[in-house]
Amino acid sequence: MKIKNSPHSDFIILDRVETYDASTVNCYAFRRGTDIVDGHALAIGNMVSGYPFDIQGNTFYNSECAYIAGMFSDNNDSHNGLQEALRDEANGFMAKKKIRRFNEDRKRADWEEFNIQWMFYCVWCKVANNAVFRKMLLEIPSDAVIIEDSTFQNGRTATIWGTRNKIQRQLTLEYKKKLAAEGLSKIAIKKACDEKRLGEWRKQGVFVGKNLMGKILMLCRDAAMRGTAPDINLNLLRSKHIYLFGILLYLEELPTIGGIRVKVDKAIILDHEEVYDPKQQNVWPFKHVDDIVEGMKLDLCNMTSCYPFEVEGVKWRSSEELYLAGEFSHNTAEHQAIQEELRAAKSPYAAKRFVKGKHKKQVREDFTDFRTQWMLWCVWQKCMGNSDFRRKLLSIPDNVILVEETTTDTGGSGQVWGCSNRELVEARKAIAQSITKKHDDLTKKNLDFLINVETNAIRNVGVFKGQNNIGKILMICRQCLKRCTSPEIDLALLRSKNIYILGKRLPFFD
Incomplete structure (x- = not known):
């Protein structure tokens, strides 16, 4: 631990x-x-x-x-x-x-x-x-x-x-024997041993x-x-x-301090390291846009382009592209040109890998100061702007912990946005290899589908570790949709950063 x-x-x-x-x-x-x-x-x-x-x-x-x-x-x-x-x-x-x-x-x-x-x-x-x-x-x-x-x-x-401490047990038994030989009473011996246990022996x-x-x-x-x-x-x-x-x-509900009773899921804390044990918690990990869990297509990642939405009159294919635009959001011709290039990319994946990769030296120096709140804002815009995405989130059971699985991600922020679980990845890899060997008569499409279903059925292996900010943001949005409220986005922070998208400063109204 x-x-x-x-x-x-x-x-x-x-x-x-x-x-x-x-x-x-x-x-x-x-x-x-x-x-x-x-x-x-x-x-x-x-x-x-x-x-x-x-x-x-x-x-x-x-x-x-x-x-x-x-x-x-x-x-x-x-x-x-x-x-x-x-x-x-x-x-x-x-x-x-x-x-x-x-x-x-x-x-x-x-x-x-x-x-x-x-x-x-x-x-x-x-x-x-x-x-x-x-x-x-x-x-x-x-x-x-x-x-x-x-x-x-x-x-x-x-x-x-x-727990048990063998060293302290041995010290206590020897000390008791010594004190007993000196003629101390049982009460006095007990008191003396407690003083040692809580003092001199505490670091033993x-x-x-x-x-x-x-x-x-x-x-x-x-x-x-x-x-x-x-x-x-x-x-x-x-x-x-x-x-x-x-x-x-x-x-x-659980009691809270002060006697007010609230739902447990209010305790979602962004930018906070987590450990999820799938043997005790109902964890649904997702990674690819076509992941299937318990019969449900879990197309929740930012790369998914089937849930378009509008922001300030501009249509966005995915929340990933809007988020990436925030990395290049100074009021300059150079940043506006990069934003247009992101939107013109063949896919959200291409926008991240090729466009951002090419311009990574031009990313705002202060972007990490507000990236989590910016992501929360972007995903909430998708929730508000696409009814199909809202229905998808609302269809996921309340007790499900959504986790973006980023074990093999190499970008450096995998543990910020998701969680790693090497044991799960290896278990799924073995299953995929076994299925491929056993069903060599299937077409690639059918084989891929079978591997998708069977590997995503394996979830209670290993432990997920990471900040899981994407999973948390999705769960926060799910909560808010169910309660007809809005997430607590730090709009003051976002306003202070003067974020320009396609030449227009976003107002971030309360």
Whole structure:
């Protein structure tokens, strides 16, 4: 897992084993509710009480009780009774030891299919609804990797929700033996070992495990910093029909800080590095103008020329050509001539490769300052100016994450506009070669179609990494079309850049 020195945990993948070297990573490992690191309280574990919160009108004293309530969330009297006991239990440890342990045989049969996302949801409800807990979480440094230290836990899930540190375990056992020989009491030994663990030993050893609890806390911290909501799989939770006290939970929206409930998809952030795991998220990657995914032609890339539109009375064949015109948009005869040359090219691809390639030294020096907002504006003009393109975007399911696959792009901006996934590319390449060998009797057209369908059916391989600004822009436009609103384009920035298209300064009216 990579953690940037910023307020955002950019590369967190929940269900993956991690290795955190305490000597090089700023590890904030918590084990007890009384833990303090560098003056920061770490009473952030599930078992800690004192931070009550609501889940759709139902108050829990700690997130452990709320989590266990999901285990018994069918709509029947038996589960309702267990939930009432959990709601009344102030001690998370006792809830786990007495209520959960003695009723394991009554848990939902599908519990392991959604328990991680349910935990994520419970913790976020606590962050959103309890200001004291939220303040404590936000005071942890933004570069800190939050880790649940389960070094001395023996349960089968110890390294799923947390991590173990062999070096610190060895140091603790040796120190305990030494203190015991000196005649210290168990309480005194425990206190002395905690002081070492949180101080002198903090930079010792390696923490190994999936660290689901730590990751969930970091994702919630980062969402709270941004004023957004985390990317919790509400579609999965809705599909499980989770009941609390006989009432089906409304899981269309997430709570946000301040009590206002908003759709999760408002948290699309441009120019921000992303990691998408297709095994956990419904990712639809696209690259070519003729890509077919689940029977739908995914002709969404800028190069597509079948969705013409007008801007200020001028017809554009594709959003790519309009975007490229922005690279040469000073009020000069030279730039206007290049814009005309772009429009005269045989295709959007030719415009980019041959026309831009020939004039790359004439690109505006400040273009990177506004290129993302310019692209958002260009794609939105296409949305407004072509009803077929609007229908295409609106036909894509809400839970689909659109990703431009740019693994093999060589232009230098592949990771800005899209994402790379080398493992997926290699898997698709192998499938294409197998199909070609097996169906040597097909015409080229039919063979290409078969390869298109079969390779695009493979999506849950590898991990997508990149800023994915094109995919995000398309998803932002899709959201706005569904809500009958307009995207939040930085028009003031675009106005300040004095962008001229074919001799006319674009006004960028609000």
